[in-house]
Amino acid sequence: MTGFPYTAASTTGAETDYLLWAMLAASFAVMALVLGLLLIYAIRYREASRADRSNPEGKSWVLEIGWTSATLVVFFGLFLWGADLYVRLDRVPDDALPIYVVGKQWMWKIEHPDGQREINALHVPLGRPVELIMTSEDVIHDFAIPALRIKHDVLPGRYDTMWFQATEAGEYHLFCTQFCGTDHAAMGGMVTVMSEADYTAWLSSQQTDGSLASLGRAVYLKNGCDGCHDGRGTSGAPPLASVAGIPESSLRDAILHPERKGEVRMPSFSGRIGEDDLFKLMAYIKSLGGGR
Amino acid sequence: MNYLTNGWTIRSWLLTIDHKRIALLYLGTITLFFFLGGAAAAAIRLNLLTPAGAFLSAEAYNRMMTMHGVIMVWFFLVPAIPVTMGNFIVPLMIGARDLAFPRLNLMSWYLFVIGGLVALYGMVAGGVDTGWTFYAPLSTAFSHGHLVAVAVGIFISGFSSIATGLNFVVTIHRLRAPGLTWYRLPLFLWSLYATSLILLLATPVLAMLLILLVLENLFHIGLFDPTIGGDPLLFQHLFWFYSHPAVYVMILPGLGVVTELVSAYSRKAVFGYKFVAWSSIAIAVVGFFVWGHHMFVAGQSLYTSLLFSILSFLVAVPSAIKVFNWLATLHKGYIRFDAPMLYAFGFIGLFTLGGLTGLFLAALAADVHLTQTYFVVAHFHYIMVGGMVSAYFGGLHYWWPKITGRMYPEMWARVAAILIFFGFNLTFFPQFIIGYLGMPRRYHAYPPEFQIFNVLSTAGASILALAYLLPFGYLTWSLFKGARAPANPWGSPGLEWTTQSPPLTENFVEIPVITEGPYNYPPREGLSRHG
């Protein structure tokens, strides 16, 4: 059955599985202990049985401290394991392939750096880290790929990033897992993981009207950004090459709401540049700094 | 002569300030809401029989799922044990004539009914399509249901919770019988005291949030609207600051009831009294510091998620202490398998499994995969239905003779308890599996490979629905045909068992003086069953 992710198909996903199986084993042990004791006591100390019930203790500090500290130790261990993996999930490797995702009520629009565009589908190469830079145009969605053991909410008005490195080729389910209205259930599709060769073949087979960076240049000129940012102007605006390394979220806030950080000379482009154009502009700015 | 036969006019019931009659008024209202919420659940399960979700349209499914959530959370689970058994038993257990503020108690019932009717109007008139969590900006800018009516209904019923909480805290502090120190209180009162603390401290935040939600919906002032600077995560912070302690409000009374049942039906004092007592308070206090574990993938800051993860592991420790102490109580006991004890055994098993799966969701990396899937649905149903509802039925059967003066039919009750246990497991265990496999929550249609588990779950749900009708049936039957109940049918040492069943309007002929602890059982030989 395609898309049925018994085993995780990503590097971090495999580690998540180890954590899940370890917790399952621990839970199985605790359940066996609890149900076992329940059964033993139910049989041994049922009302009619002749078992010895002399001097039952009312409390025992040793037992209480024992099982409390045991649970504390086990819990702290599980916390560390989960937290370590979560922090690594949060740190995006620098050589990741950026793919831009825009969620809107009831579909995913995906744009690859070379300009290929997809609706409710995602083609990614095998064995390379891929970074998804996501935002939403209306309500909160959630880009979830269970086979790769990852998901992250996609909030309107800001960028959320998520990364993975697929380890097995194949087709996996893509779901929206944050309730977003009527067709929340229809908002999904398939993620196709392909070998490097197939991926480049697929890229070239897709019709594209220029890379994101080139389209971004067009948006840059259309909105007159070059007036200040081409270095000729006297407005003291920073040349874009110097800001290329700044994370996307910072660029987005600097473009859409400069005034919130006290920057009064730059006009706010909020409402004048759509999410798709903003991604193109991002790609263009980043390409000026020699890419990441 | 007892509180039931002391005047039987409409006025004497609708204007009563007797905590026992108010408990019965609540019992009726709670049962009505339980079956309403259950009907919504049945519709959801029927719809999920087929991958295409043919029974309900997407729109209808969303409204049904929201209705199930809102009714069950605010109009059944939060009030259930505190307002029915709590109202009835608290004054009896502490040797008082009534609660500290009887008129406030009646007002709390009226607030609950008015809030319920307003919310029901909202749902019947068209319902809400945002889920019971009302996340902004979906609820504020993109929902076109009757959100304002449902929000106002919940707002009003919130004050009923505050009034009940206030009543219990002041009563337990101020109206205890002479000689009844804190460590001589039955543990059911410790858990109700902890529940009332949460009700008092968490519900006001929900009240403020609902005001902001209604203002945002009516005037679009942009508090949670990201396009004009609002922050959707602020809504989630305030919502979960109430809603996580609220889930402890739902389970703590159940923990108290099970502690009483385990002790009563193994004829043995509760093991580690002080640990069990203070673990209830610990759950109530630490329960306020863990709400962030609902927002691990919602875009919350990394460092805050780490903090909330460690705190969520800590809050699980008191529950573990309670389970271990129950087991130690059973050790060397004289265990009888009456219906309430079957519910208690079911509770211990299911609550432990529910708690353990909660740990899966507290571990950060595991939560990334499991949150927003059916794993979470199964987790909280194991604790709410497997735990809380079992304890509710257990307590109801245990105190039924004291409340109504009638004995329930033992055989039928055991059949119902076992049927509920199996129907429940068949309904919700498969959901753990499809949750791990990634089936998202709140989907009215799903990929075909999940169908087999959904069919099993729906089959289980139909058994569960039938099993829940059984107690409704034979308990009503017992009101008229049940055997007359003696003062102390179970031979339990509680203060409530020293008065007649059903009790006098003023509970005690004269207020008893307490000289020893709550759980000292008379020697084994001196007592026959059904006294």
Add this chain to the structure above:
Amino acid sequence: MAEQSLEKGYEADTSLIGMWLFLCTEVLFFGALFFAYFAYQHLYPLAMAEGVRRTDLTFGTINTVLLLTSSLSISLGVVQPRWRTRGFVGAGALGAAFLVVKGFEYAKDFQEGLFPGPGFIAVSRETGPEHIFFIFYFTATAIHALHMLIGLGLITYALKGKGSPVVVALYWSFVDIVWICLYPLLYLVGRGAG
């Protein structure tokens, strides 16, 4: 009830404790609104400061003095039984004055287009979402005014001799404390050169 020792003092203490517990829930009720303020104060400090500069400090300060005095008056009414009526009537009058001044302030705010929503006039574009400050301003002052009205009702109820005056005084002084915490956030923080 005879044998239960419910002498007057014990029962009075019980209602006192009940009121303090209720005030505890009110602290959480307003606490949620303050949390929203501090969240936006952190996200948009400049916008909030711009909002504070547009509120009228004189109205605010007059109201604060009125409320502090009314809290004094009601406390005197409780401490000195012979001043009971004068203390409560004085507190009620000062409270009513507070609401009148608040009414004038609201009228002035509406003319200046400060009510968030379509009619809102953002003076300076340079500071971000100013309307968020005014959401907090109007919501907080409206809910506070509602509590004042409930307080006035309780005072008249106590003046007619029913209910316990100490509990009414506690509620009234608590509403004063809420205003004491609101005043700096609405009128002072960020008003100066900053």
Add this chain to the structure above:
Amino acid sequence: MVRTLFFAWGGLLALLGVQVGLAYLPLGAAHLYFALGVAVAMASIVAWIFMELIRAPHLARIFAYAGLFWVMAMFALGGSDYATRAWNRAMGIPSANQLPRD
């Protein structure tokens, strides 16, 4: 007792004056903390003296402090999200003057 009430009232008005004065000093971001500090002082005077928290039953004092404790817990944990949200590299936003100038 009446004397202490008038004395407290005088103190409150003095604190109000201090608070307004502080608002006009160039303190930058610290305005919030100074203004709130004075407000807490005024609130404590009203609570302890006007509402007689000092002579209130032991239990009433516990409930008063409990309310404060829980509100502080909400601010601390909820506030930690807003405070540390900008630390994460992806969310980090340098303020305008940190941007390099040509």
